[in-house]
Amino acid sequence: MMEPHRDPAMAAAPGASTRVVVLAGGVGGARLSHGVARLPGVELTVVVNTGDDLELHGLAISPDVDTVLYTLAGVANPETGWGLRDETWSAHGMLARYGAPTWFRLGDRDLATQLVRTRRFRDGATPTDVTGELAQALGVRARILPMSDRPVRTHVRTHGGWLEFQEWFVARGHADDVLEVRFDGVEDARPTERVLTSIAAADAILVAPSNPFVSIGTILALPGMVAALLAAAAPVVAVSPIVAGAALKGPADRMFETLGGESSALGVARHYAGAFPGLVDGLVIDGADRDQAAAIGQLGIRTLVTSAIMRDEDDRVRLAGEVLGFATELRRDEQRRNEG
Amino acid sequence: MMEPHRDPAMAAAPGASTRVVVLAGGVGGARLSHGVARLPGVELTVVVNTGDDLELHGLAISPDVDTVLYTLAGVANPETGWGLRDETWSAHGMLARYGAPTWFRLGDRDLATQLVRTRRFRDGATPTDVTGELAQALGVRARILPMSDRPVRTHVRTHGGWLEFQEWFVARGHADDVLEVRFDGVEDARPTERVLTSIAAADAILVAPSNPFVSIGTILALPGMVAALLAAAAPVVAVSPIVAGAALKGPADRMFETLGGESSALGVARHYAGAFPGLVDGLVIDGADRDQAAAIGQLGIRTLVTSAIMRDEDDRVRLAGEVLGFATELRRDEQRRNEG
Numbered sequence: 260m261m262e263p264h265r266d267p268a269m270a271a272a273p274g275a276s277t278r279v280v281v282l283a284g285g286v287g288g289a290r291l292s293h294g295v296a297r298l299p300g301v302e303l304t305v306v307v308n309t310g311d312d313l314e315l316h317g318l319a320i321s322p323d324v325d326t327v328l329y330t331l332a333g334v335a336n337p338e339t340g341w342g343l344r345d346e347t348w349s350a351h352g353m354l355a356r357y358g359a360p361t362w363f364r365l366g367d368r369d370l371a372t373q374l375v376r377t378r379r380f381r382d383g384a385t386p387t388d389v390t391g392e393l394a395q396a397l398g399v400r401a402r403i404l405p406m407s408d409r410p411v412r413t414h415v416r417t418h419g420g421w422l423e424f425q426e427w428f429v430a431r432g433h434a435d436d437v438l439e440v441r442f443d444g445v446e447d448a449r450p451t452e453r454v455l456t457s458i459a460a461a462d463a464i465l466v467a468p469s470n471p472f473v474s475i476g477t478i479l480a481l482p483g484m485v486a487a488l489l490a491a492a493a494p495v496v497a498v499s500p501i502v503a504g505a506a507l508k509g510p511a512d513r514m515f516e517t518l519g520g521e522s523s524a525l526g527v528a529r530h531y532a533g534a535f536p537g538l539v540d541g542l543v544i545d546g547a548d549r550d551q552a553a554a555i556g557q558l559g560i561r562t563l564v565t566s567a568i569m570r571d572e573d574d575r576v577r578l579a580g581e582v583l584g585f586a587t588e589l590r591r592d593e594q595r596r597n598e599g
Numbered sequence: 600m601m602e603p604h605r606d607p608a609m610a611a612a613p614g615a616s617t618r619v620v621v622l623a624g625g626v627g628g629a630r631l632s633h634g635v636a637r638l639p640g641v642e643l644t645v646v647v648n649t650g651d652d653l654e655l656h657g658l659a660i661s662p663d664v665d666t667v668l669y670t671l672a673g674v675a676n677p678e679t680g681w682g683l684r685d686e687t688w689s690a691h692g693m694l695a696r697y698g699a700p701t702w703f704r705l706g707d708r709d710l711a712t713q714l715v716r717t718r719r720f721r722d723g724a725t726p727t728d729v730t731g732e733l734a735q736a737l738g739v740r741a742r743i744l745p746m747s748d749r750p751v752r753t754h755v756r757t758h759g760g761w762l763e764f765q766e767w768f769v770a771r772g773h774a775d776d777v778l779e780v781r782f783d784g785v786e787d788a789r790p791t792e793r794v795l796t797s798i799a800a801a802d803a804i805l806v807a808p809s810n811p812f813v814s815i816g817t818i819l820a821l822p823g824m825v826a827a828l829l830a831a832a833a834p835v836v837a838v839s840p841i842v843a844g845a846a847l848k849g850p851a852d853r854m855f856e857t858l859g860g861e862s863s864a865l866g867v868a869r870h871y872a873g874a875f876p877g878l879v880d881g882l883v884i885d886g887a888d889r890d891q892a893a894a895i896g897q898l899g900i901r902t903l904v905t906s907a908i909m910r911d912e913d914d915r916v917r918l919a920g921e922v923l924g925f926a927t928e929l930r931r932d933e934q935r936r937n938e939g
Contacts, residue, residue, distance in 0.1 A: 316714045316715070316718055317714065317717055317718035317721055318714070343693075345689075346689070347687045347689040347707060349685075349686070349687040349689070349706070349707035349708045349711075350690065350707045350708060350710045350711040350714070351711075352708070352711075353683075353707075353708040353710075353711030353712065354711045354714065354715070356711075356736060356737070357711060357712070357715045357732075357733065357736045358736060359711070359714070359715055359718075366689070367687060367689035367690045367693075367707040367710070368689045368690060368692070368693040370690045370693075370707070370710060370714075371689075371690040371691075371692075371693030371694045371696075371697060371699070372693065372697070374656045374657065374658070374690070374694065374699070374710075375656070375694070375697045375699055377657055378656055378657035378699075381657055392697075393697065396696055396697045396698060397696070
């Protein structure tokens with residue numbers, strides 16, 4: 260258990276940039292990534308879940324990639340965390356009039372992103388290509404990398420049967436208990452070369468406070484992904500998406516109950532340690548869960564206790580700096596151990 | 600030369616509906632069609648030019664079909680004549696930010712139409728199918744029929760070379776002189792069965808005050824179209840798009856100068872009589888061109904002199920009623936001749 264660094268800049272080695280990889284789902288991943296991006300001396304790569312992607316109105320939609328993209332570009336809707344600020348909904352209203360499906364709301368500005376993505380896919384561009392182009396157009400300096408250029412589609416089993424992720428999450432408002440998760444296409448998918456290279460070259464690898472089952476879980480399900488993370492020199496530090504027993508956003512807490520385990524910081528640690536032994540070196544937990552640090556330590560996972568909630572942009576930068584300082588500390592300790 | 604009927608209802612035979620086919624381009628065709636649609640006792644079919652269609656942002660766009668659709672649905676932008684009223688332009692701004700082409704402005708609500716059309720095409724639906732579905736969704740009772748279900752693409756030759764229609768018309772604001780017109784794909788295209796059936800069953804066939812070269816000209820270039828019109832029992836009545844030497848909208852007047860002929864009501868009559876002998880039975884001309892009626896008569900084309908300009912919706916209904924009354928008169932005269 261470590262106390263946080265108070266100065267975010269401490270994380271960066273003087274003169275050289277710190278290469279940080281964040282594994283991210285949607286809103287939580289985007290917010291932590293945004294905090295990291297604003298730290299001085301950081302070269303950020305965000306590896307984003309694409310298991311939530313969908314096709315609608317003939318458009319290829321990649322919700323988590325766009326949430327990271329919009330957040331890093333500073334154009335995200337600050338209320339929802341997803342979608343664009345200053346959005347209008349004219350096309351949505353007209354689509355409804357035409358009887359087109361409207362359960363997944365696409366704003367007018369957001370539609371432009373999907374149009375460009377879909378068109379570039381038809382030209383033969385990869386998700387990695389298109390994401391890079393969109394990011395460049397929006398002035399994003401960080402590298403946003405879809406976890407894979409091959410399609411993976413997350414499905415969840417409910418009491419009513421299997422549902423596509425977005426049908427469960429958006430159309431039915433994630434009201435159904437999740438009894439099982441499966442990632443269609445994952446056997447044939449691989450992390451991209453750029454993802455693997457970024458992980459191998461990283462100074463710190465952060466696991467965002469995204470859903471461990473259907474955001475981070477999807478990324479880690481890619482063949483070769485866990486091996487690449489285990490082989491990386493950088494420490495892997497996760498931020499707990501559970502604070503005081505509840506998910507910061509979304510249904511992660513209820514999924515612990517139905518998929519097994521407990522909805523707590525310790526539960527997160529047990530989940531990662533059980534499913535991926537040796538993967539997570541450190542876990543950032545909230546002060547509210549301080550009493551769980553010892554039990555987490557017994558799993559071989561070190562803890563940083565801090566305020567793990569990101570209420571505003573300052574929170575993002577503060578938390579990112581602390582997480583990165585923690586990772587740097589873990590790395591130095593590891594180097595000392597190897598030298599000793 | 601005939602004087603107009605003052606009572607639009609006169610056009611309809613009592614008890615039975617009058618089947619009217621309008622050959623239409625964009626705004627002028629849509630406005631006349633709208634007037635016809637509002638007449639009592641009329642069953643309207645609009646056969647619409649699709650030579651101006653284009654692909655943009657991966658979307659299949661059919662500008663003239665949409666102008667007719669929106670106008671008949673009462674949702675057209677009253678200022679421009681094309682596009683939708685209460686439109687927003689959020690997607691357009693975002694597309695510009697992504698560096699996508701922005702010379703053809705698509706409003707947000709309009710985008711919904713293009714999304715639905717494009718998606719239905721991918722499902723295997725025809726332009727006729729999709730147009731019918733869109734019209735039904737917008738509550739349009741008239742039948743809007745794309746002239747063909749096969750692609751035709753109008754091109755114009757300028758001093759700078761051949762241009763696609765919309766590149767010339769929208770991107771370059773039809774500033775370039777047109778030296779030649781060609782309809783790519785027209786040899787392999789055909790009027791649809793529904794178009795041919797509607798023409799054969801019509802009581803009156805109206806040629807809208809649309810561009811004779813690149814709107815009506817495209818429709819008439821379809822193999823079998825002129826033969827179908829000549830074989831139809833109904834009289835063919837055209838409304839002059841030229842009033843007092845000038846085009847009511849668009850570049851038709853300048854095209855007369857560069858393509859041959861003269862920009863006048865008589866020039867319109869000569870154009871149709873020369874290119875398609877016997878096709879046009881009557882021409883509706885404006886009072887300003889009254890002195891050309893005799894010369895038009897010498898071409899074997901009867902004239903109706905009235906106010907041929909549609910400034911508002913009342914004008915549309917008035918003109919439509921007069922044109923239809925004129926057509927009915929021509930038909931009765933023809934029947935009398937055949938009986939005599």
